[in-house]
């Protein structure tokens with residue numbers, strides 16, 4: 001017999017005993033009465049060393065589901081279902097992925113830091129509130145289910161203060177990741193109020209398909225892994241659980257794509273924050289408070305926003321002294337909330353308002369890193385600076401594999417030589433390599449069938465097209481400048497961004 005069953009038996013006996021004591025005949029009085037009244041509960045407690053904790057499916061607020069029940073259910077299914085003989089399968093919330101949970105009236109055990117916890121999943125049983133005065137021996141399906149945890153009272157502290165938060169947190173994480181439909185949020189101003197609206201986030205970008213320096217890629221992936229597993233670390237050092245990344249580089253080098261790859265890897269939502277449509281720090285604060293955990297907040301083209309902030313700064317400079325102005329910009333206490341200021345943005349980045357949630361990543365992207373205010377991107381605010389560069393041979397090989405499924409080709413040598421001193425963005429290389437697909441789309445089905453064994457010819461054509469484009473770019477660069485190619489300035493790229501087909 002499991003200790004829980006023993007306890008239920010002993011508990012019931014002691015309840016009857018206590019009840020009898022409370023209804024003691026009047027003729028028992030004086031010392032005897034006092035003795036029984038005093039010692040009955042102590043004796044009952046002595047024989048009942050177990051504590052029972054219930055988590056009902058239905059919350060105390062009427063009609064509301066108790067989220068803790070779902071979290072515990074997810075945790076137990078994940079951690080203890082191996083021992084269970086009865087499981088239940090049902091379609092998940094997305095209507096596609098089946099969810100397996102413990103069936104009713106199943107017992108499982110869990111061990112935590114020396115404490116053993118017996119869990120029992122059951123229907124609540126007869127409940128006056130849910131069914132009225134009609135007695136029903138067989139509770140219906142719709143009745144709230146209950147999880148009961150039973151543990152020895154000597155483990156009370158460890159179970160209540162450590163095990164329960166641990167189990168609930170694990171369960172919460174499992175639910176959050178289970179077939180979660182992620183969202184892409186953008187901010188709007190319908191009427192005069194900034195608000196978020198969202199669409200499903202379905203970007204296919206992954207780190208595997210991303211053409212970037214392999215060392216940098218690995219560093220970033222490790223950094224993200226450390227971040228997501230760092231909950232305890234962040235709470236131990238008293239820091240908000242957030243991380244900032246600055247992605248910089250010329251247009252079309254994959255900054256936005258990298259943000260999508262990060263979101264896909266971490267299973268996070270993305271908030272695409274357009275600062276230009278926000279009129280005040282108060283609005284910025286409101287939007288930020290509305291963001292949820294497990295998300296990436298992305299501010300694109302931060303250099304353009306900085307120009308706006310500088311412009312508004314300049315405007316106000318004409319009506320106030322410069323020292324007043326500087327202090328108003330950088331001192332949040334002087335922020336009257338009536339405009340977006342650099343201090344507002346810095347507070348946002350520093351997580352002044354991050355009490356509303358955790359596990360958030362902030363990403364700034366820019367084409368002009370040199371023009372940014374150092375205060376905005378200093379380490380601590382933007383923890384990692386990542387340069388996305390023009391397409392070099394390593395990145396090209398990733399793209400050739402993505403678009404043409406080739407790892408080697410007779411033109412690779414020439415392409416490598418040309419890419420070494422020609423600036424072209426991965427976006428433009430991708431565009432050239434995609435011509436194969438575009439051409440195919442134009443063809444009829446029969447023509448495609450006839451060309452089936454000519455895939456290699458298509459690949460040849462694409463790569464030869466890329467060689468041509470690179471040669472033209474190199475020639476153009478030679479005729480306009482004698483300076484060597486530079487990764488962060490992009491004149492050559494701008495001129496040739498429309499690839500000739």
Ligand SMILES: Nc1ncnc2c1ncn2[C@@H]1O[C@H](COP(=O)(O)OP(=O)(O)OP(=O)(O)O)[C@@H](O)[C@H]1O
Nearest residue numbers: 209210211250251252253254255256257426427430
């Ligand atoms: N490094 C890359 N790896 C794989 N694909 C890339 C890469 N860079 C660009 N691309 C391709 O080019 C397209 C445009 O890239 P993306 O929008 O990410 O560039 P960006 O750096 O954000 O540009 P901008 O500075 O103009 O915002 C992407 O959809 C993707 O297909």
Ligand SMILES: [Mg+2]
Nearest residue numbers: 255256300365
């Ligand atoms: Mg972009």
